[in-house]
Amino acid sequence: MVKYKKMRKKKLATVWLGGCSGCHMSLLDIDERILDVAQLADIVKSPIVDGKEMPDVDIALVEGSVTSDEHYREILHIRKKAKTLIAFGDCAVMTNVTGMRNYFPLKEVFDAAYVNAVSNDAEGQVPDHPSLLKLNDKVVPLQEVVNVDFVIPGCPPNADTIFYVLFEFLNDRLPDLGKAKKLKYG
Amino acid sequence: MNCYMNTISIIIDDQKLETDPGKTILEVCRENGIDILTMCHLKGVLDIGACRLCLVEIEGVNKLLSACTTKVAANMIVRTNTDRIKKYQRITTELFFAERNHVCAVCVANGKCELQDLGYKVGLDHIRYPHLFPQCEVDTSHPWYVMDHNRCIMCTRCVRVCNEVEGAHNWDVMNRGHQVRIISDFNSPWGESETCTSCGKCLHACPTGAIWPKAIVQGQLQKNPGMINELVEKRKMKL
Ligand code: SF4
Ligand code: SF4
Ligand code: FES
Numbered sequence: 019m020v021k022y023k024k025m026r027k028k029k030l031a032t033v034w035l036g037g038c039s040g041c042h043m044s045l046l047d048i049d050e051r052i053l054d055v056a057q058l059a060d061i062v063k064s065p066i067v068d069g070k071e072m073p074d075v076d077i078a079l080v081e082g083s084v085t086s087d088e089h090y091r092e093i094l095h096i097r098k099k100a101k102t103l104i105a106f107g108d109c110a111v112m113t114n115v116t117g118m119r120n121y122f123p124l125k126e127v128f129d130a131a132y133v134n135a136v137s138n139d140a141e142g143q144v145p146d147h148p149s150l151l152k153l154n155d156k157v158v159p160l161q162e163v164v165n166v167d168f169v170i171p172g173c174p175p176n177a178d179t180i181f182y183v184l185f186e187f188l189n190d191r192l193p194d195l196g197k198a199k200k201l202k203y204g
Numbered sequence: 205m206n207c208y209m210n211t212i213s214i215i216i217d218d219q220k221l222e223t224d225p226g227k228t229i230l231e232v233c234r235e236n237g238i239d240i241l242t243m244c245h246l247k248g249v250l251d252i253g254a255c256r257l258c259l260v261e262i263e264g265v266n267k268l269l270s271a272c273t274t275k276v277a278a279n280m281i282v283r284t285n286t287d288r289i290k291k292y293q294r295i296t297t298e299l300f301f302a303e304r305n306h307v308c309a310v311c312v313a314n315g316k317c318e319l320q321d322l323g324y325k326v327g328l329d330h331i332r333y334p335h336l337f338p339q340c341e342v343d344t345s346h347p348w349y350v351m352d353h354n355r356c357i358m359c360t361r362c363v364r365v366c367n368e369v370e371g372a373h374n375w376d377v378m379n380r381g382h383q384v385r386i387i388s389d390f391n392s393p394w395g396e397s398e399t400c401t402s403c404g405k406c407l408h409a410c411p412t413g414a415i416w417p418k419a420i421v422q423g424q425l426q427k428n429p430g431m432i433n434e435l436v437e438k439r440k441m442k443l
Contacts (some may be wrong), residue, residue: 108309111330112301115309120337156337161330169330173309196327203320204308 028076028188030055031063032106033096035089036116036157037082040174041107042066045079047177048184055181058188072099077187079106079170079180083113084158088151097164102187105160106180108173108203115173117157124155170195172202212278217285229271229282230258240284241293241325243300243318244359245272246409248433249368255359257296257322260284268292294326302333303382304340305354312425313413319357336382343388345395349407349417351386356414358384362406365432374400386414405432 034042042065048055055061063072072078078100084090097103108114119127128144135142160166170183179200186193195201211222216229216238223232228251233240244255253273260271263281268289271282283289300306300319308314340353363375363386374397378387388394407415408428416425 105330113335114307117335117337118305118307120335121305121339159330162334166330171329195329196324199324201324201327201329203306203323204311204314 025058028059029062029073030059030077030079030184030188031072031075031096031100032061032065032079033063033072033081033092034065035080035082035092035110035160036085037107037109038115039065039081041079041081041110044172044174044177045180048181049177051181055184055188058185072096075100077102077104077184079104079184080110080160081106083109083116084154084160084163085116086151086153090154090163093160093163102167103160103164104183104187105166105169107175108171110160111169111171112203113157113159117159120156124153128153168193173204176200176202212276214276214278214280214282216282223276225276225278227276229260229269229274229276229280232276233271233284238284240271241322242272243322243357243411244361246361246365246429246432248436249361249364249409252360252364255296255357257293259289259292261286261289290326294328297322297326297328298331298333300357301328301331302335304336304338304356307354310422311355311413312416312420312422313355314423316423316425316427317413318411338382343394344418345393346397346400346402347395348402348419349394349404349415351388351394352414352416353385354414355412356386357412358386359411360386361409361411361429362386362415365405365409366400369432369435370401370403370405372399372401372403375406405435408432 032042032045061067062075072095078096080093080096080103084093105111109116113120132138132144133142168183170179172179179195182198182200183193210225212225213220213222214232216233221232221236230240230242230245241257243257245251245258251272253270256270258271259268261283262269306319308320342354343351360377363377366375367373374388376387378385378391388397389399394400407417408431413425
């Protein structure tokens with residue numbers, strides 16, 4: 019492990035919106051390099067740690083697109099709390115698979131899943147409990163709701179790419195995926 | 205080479221070059237190892253200047269011209285890599301992605317796609333334009349091949365190869381603007397075509413995951429666009 023000179027430890031959050039969690043799996047694939055990250059930052063909120071409300075952070079990695087009223091509120095909150103907001107993975111950057119429902123009216127999408135799917139019996143119906151989130155008509159990438167400071171495309175992005183980006187930001191440098199030959203879609 | 209032919213000199217990116225007249229700027233660049241981005245150009249079929257990726261600056265001409273359709277002329281001064289050109293290359297690439305539906309993660313061409321490679325070359329990390337998310341057809345009516353309009357960038361390489369090399373003219377173009385579509389015969393399902401010979405050349409010519417064989421799954425697509433020019437050259441040989 020590398021020795022670090024004393025710097026203020028940064029605060030890091032990772033959030034999971036409309037995605038499949040594959041980006042977070044890829045984040046875990048940075049393996050022992052997580053120790054290098056831990057030297058420079060505390061992970062204060064993430065699906066993989068026990069954090070509650072999102073506090074003020076230096077960096078937020080946000081996986082997934084904005085698909086519902088809940089995501090919409092969340093991303094606005096994250097934007098207020100994060101100095102650097104990173105769109106993490108193809109869904110966050112350009113909607114990707116989550117956006118494939120955009121070609122159809124929302125009702126058709128619901129019916130396909132809850133009413134007409136072959137696995138449903140004849141009584142299949144669309145759930146509408148008040149505690150459930152409400153899907154928006156169209157799925158949008160993060161950039162259509164808030165300003166995004168950096169993007170990491172890829173479905174999922176490679177662990178090496180994720181570490182590279184984190185490590186650069188944690189050392190107050192600006193990564194460049196093009197120059198680093200780390201661009202990837204899909 | 206014909207030794208009686210006059211050569212002309214031109215300057216490309218500050219490099220002085222001797223070349224035969226009658227060639228396109230693109231041909232001269234490629235012969236001299238100067239990289240020009242192209243998408244609608246396919247060696248072996250006619251150039252039509254459709255994609256606007258190969259735009260270059262020519263001194264004394266105030267608009268950008270496509271290198272694939274502009275012939276060299278004596279003392280021409282050409283620039284291929286100015287900031288202005290890079291800006292347009294990036295915009296063009298973004299519009300390719302935004303116009304139809306490119307979901308690389310579930311596309312047969314993923315990892316073997318000319319459009320992806322282009323994105324990496326121009327440093328495209330996100331798309332600044334809103335996606336249109338059009339509802340596009342996937343024509344699976346042909347017994348062996350699929351035409352997925354979601355992935356088509358309207359380069360018309362398939363149309364030209366089918367017409368000029370195979371001589372079948374199954375493919376053509378319908379409508380304009382964002383409603384423009386490649387059609388089989390007079391816009392009928394590909395499987396019902398009366399002209400298609402099922403030769404598969406369009407599949408190799410297509411730079412993206414728009415035309416592909418049913419026999420493959422995601423990530424296994426193998427295309428050989430260079431084969432088109434090989435065929436054309438072989439047919440010129442006198443036996
Ligand atoms: S055609 Fe190429 S760019 Fe489009 S979705 Fe498929 S792999 Fe991606
Ligand atoms: S189907 Fe392929 S070759 Fe034909 S116009 Fe579309 S992208 Fe080009
Ligand atoms: S390659 Fe010249 S315009 Fe497409």
